Amino acid sequence: MTITLDFAAQKSDFSTRHALSDLSLSVAKCKKIVVVTGAGISCSSGIPDFRSSDGLYAMVKEKYPDVILKGRDLFDASLFRDPTSTAVFHTFIAQLKQSIDAAEPGPTHHFIQTLDSKKKLLRSYTQNIDGFEARAGLLGSASHEAQTDGKGKSKIRAKEDHIDLFLEGLAPECPECLQRAEARIARSARSIKVGSLRPAIVLYDEPHPLGDDIATIQTADLSRKPDMLIIMGTSLKVHGLKKLVKEFAKTVHSVAPSSPAKAKKWLGKVVFVNRTPPGAEWAGIIDYHVAGETDAWVEKVIEDWKKMRPSDWEVQQTLVVTDGDVSMSGNFKVVAATKNKTKGRIPKIPKRRPATTKKTFPPLPTPMVLSTPDVASLPPKGIATPPLSPSKRRQTNSHYTVESSPSKRRTFSPMKGLEDSVRGLLFTQKSGGGESVDPFSDLVDLSMSSPPKAKPPPKTRRTVRAAPL
Structure with missing residues (x-):
C-alpha cells in the first residue's frame, strides 16, 4: 500500500513530519540510489511540463486551436506526415529551445548532483530534453564525452545552428546530404534527394537511438542491487518508463529488511514525489507518495541530512x-x-610517559689524541710522574708484550750481546773533556716498569809511585 504524505501539512501533523524525517534519513544512509525524473523537476526553472493545466499540451492547444486537436499529437512521430503539423512542431520546439537556453538548473537538479558528489547516486534516468542535469554537473548521454566516445547510432548530435529557420516553421537542409549531391553533379552522376534536419529529440512511437545502450546500463544497475528508488516530476504514463520503474522497484524491495523492527529499516524504499498522485496500478510498488513540489522536498532532505549526519558535510x-x-x-x-x-x-590521543624530574644528558665529547703504542706524550720538565699500579699496568700492556715483563725486556733487549765499545759508538759521543755524553739523558723513562738499578763500578786499587830521584 502506498502511503501519501502531504508536504504542506508537516508543520501541523507530527506523523507526517516524522515520516518525512525518516525518508530524509534513508537518503542520507543509502549508498546506491536510483533517480527517475520527468519534466516536473524543471518547472521552477521556467520550463513547463507536459500534462499539467499550464503544461505544454495545454499551451499548444491554446496557441494552435485549428491545427492540432490534442497536445500529445505535437510530440508524436506521425506529425511528419503532414506539412502543417511539421511546421508547427518546428516553431514550437525552437521557442522551447530558446526558453531552455535562458533558464538555469533548479534545486532538484543540484540535489541529484549532490547525491553524485556524496557517492550515493547509482544512476539518474530522465525523460527531459532540457539538459539541465548536465549543466548541473552530471555526465549525461548528450555530453561531449558521450558524443565523442559513441559509435554508430549511439553518437548524438545535439548541435543546432538553425534556430531562425525552425522559428519560421522551416527545416534546414542536411549539410552532408547536400555535399554528396553536389559532388555527384560535379562528376555528371545522377543527382540524389537532399534530406532535412529535425530536432534531436525522441517522439512517441519512435525508437530511441540509444535504446540498446540504455538497456545494457539498466541491466548492469539492477545487478548492483540499488537500495533506494526516488521518482520525481513525472506522471508515469510512458510505457517504457513504467517498465523501468517497476523493475527497479522490485530490486529495491528485495534488499529491504523483512521486518520494520529489524536493523537497517531505512533500506529498500520507493519514494514518489509529485503534485499528482500515482495511479492504482502502483499500489504495492510505490511505498511513499510525497504530494508537493520536488524542490521543496529536496531542500528539506538536505536540511535534515545536515542535522542528522553533520560529519557527511x-x-x-x-x-x-x-x-x-x-x-x-x-x-x-x-x-x-x-x-x-x-x-x-573523538580521535584517540596517544598516551605519553610521565615526565621525570631527573634529566639525562649525553656525555660530553672528549678530545681526540693521536699517539703511537710505544710513545707517550712527555710530561713537563721538573714534574715527576708516579709509577702506575700493577693493575693499571695489566690493563695498559698485554701479558705477552715485551714491555710487560722486566725479564722479557732483558731477554729481548736489542743491546744484549754487544761489546761495550760498540755500545758506546751507538749511544754516546765524546765530549771535549773526553767523557762520554748521553744525548738522551734529559728524557724520562717511559716504560711501564721501574728502571733497573745501575751496578756500581768495580773498585780499583790505586798505586802511588814515587817519583825517581
Missing part, C-alpha cells in the same frame, strides 16, 4: 603556497577537499 581543505612564498603570510589556495572520515568519533 565536513571537508578537510589542503593548502599550498603560491608564487613561491613559503612563509605563513603568503597567499594560499585550496587544491583538494576530502571528506572527514572520523564520522563524529
